[in-house]
Amino acid sequence: MRKKVFFQIVDTLSMGGTERMSINISAVFSEKGWESHLIVSRRGGGLEAQIPEGVIVHFLNKKAFYDLFAFFRLWRLVQTCGPTLVHAHSTSIYWAVAIKWLTSKFFLVWHDHFGLSDQLDVYPRREMKFFARWINKLMVVNEKLENHWRKELSGRELDILFVGNFPWLNLKTQDKFEIFTFLNLANFRPQKDQLNLIKAVKILTSQIQKFQVLMVGEWIDNEWIAKVKDEISSHGLEEYIQLIGPSTSVESYLAKSHVGILSSESEGLPVALLEYGLASLPVICTNVGDCQKVIPSEEFGWAVSPKNSSQLAGSMLEVLTNYPDAIQRGKRLQKKVEHEFGKECFWNAYQTLISPKIQLV
Structure with missing residues (x-):
């Protein structure tokens, strides 16, 4: 044979x-x-x-x-x-x-x-x-x-x-970050629209003070990276947003974060979204590409319009103020991802x- x-x-x-x-x-x-x-x-x-x-x-x-x-x-x-x-x-x-x-x-x-x-x-x-x-x-x-x-x-x-x-993960149980953490797992390029997320963070800081966003991904587009850094600096958001960049500890970030978030303007079916689900994270994403197949309703998470920072900030606020409900949505999403994806x-x-x-x- x-x-x-x-x-x-x-x-x-x-x-x-x-x-x-x-x-x-x-x-x-x-x-x-x-x-x-x-x-x-x-x-x-x-x-x-x-x-x-x-x-x-x-x-x-x-x-x-x-x-x-x-x-x-x-x-x-x-x-x-x-x-x-x-x-x-x-x-x-x-x-x-x-x-x-x-x-x-x-x-x-x-x-x-x-x-x-x-x-x-x-x-x-x-x-x-x-x-x-x-x-x-x-x-x-x-x-x-x-x-x-x-x-x-x-x-x-x-x-x-x-x-x-x-998705394919080998997650180990770890304590969550002490500060409430949104994980943005996306390479740095225009399609992933980190600027949209930064603007949402700026809106959210007027209502909630204690949270952070971790941006984890490869440095793909230097011009885009410069725009992201300038946007963070111009809004004075350095204490809220950390640019982690490429990491060999993605599974650790998934285990320790509270929420997975994507702010893309265009997608296919993002693997990060499925990894969020497999890790049982509550999820906020933009309703682009096939994301709606993963988040078809509010039962499984939050799907907002692309390039709408106000909607994105509103969903982030909802998760922050009612996290027990968000956890339940994350658990339902985990079962859906395991069964369908x-x-x-x-x-x-x-x-x-x-x-x-x-x-x-």
Whole structure:
């Protein structure tokens, strides 16, 4: 019987949703008995410490798109290990297709995480219609992307499937922070709209004095980081907002914080939102992308309009002033996430996508 080898290619190990999903997927394949390899094209990041046992990690040290030395490292890995299944995230698909031109022996899945799914008309990515002929199956993170690619790749509707993100945590019980803490787990880039949260904090300080916001995420966009720092400084909020940046202790922050909060202007299905739920945190998020599938009603948390700092501040105040109720919503959300977005849901959907060409078990 041929050994089952799974290759997954991701750009970095920063703390973004794509990167967290790559680790989660690698862990599931390893748990299910596959030889699971995680290939990181460019660099490591805050998630390196969270790679589970059993997952084999390779760094290509890619310096640019046309880095032939890094490309040769990938080609050599494919030749040496002989993957049955290659799973490429986002822009990693370009090199995955190029490798397939050289050796067509593996089954190729593209995982499209395009976060700006509301702007597909602006960013249509037409080149993917050319590359699609070498892609066996296409996995997308929301229904808008699914509908988009089924329209663009007419005749291949059965090759395209929306498979939701799923969380994977190893939480240990810890005491909460002494001061009431909102955790914003999001990389620093405009899509995550930390400025919206900062404005909400400014509104909230006129009503509540004792709380803090921790912003944990990779330093992705330097210009955006400068805007975030300027906004905090101009409102005099240094004592309320801490910019933690990248961290290897995400699970500790999840365990010790009181509330999970996202203030994004655009999303797919954010992994951070699912991690908040799995950690049983009360959740406040903006109603963008597929967030409403996780928070469909007030029974499970608070969903507010994007770019509406007043609404965001109002929900934060409600949580602060009635935390016992918020805890109950967090517990209901935890059950919902475990049941509807757990790893077995992902595994079953993946099998549906690639069957009958490949059997996962």
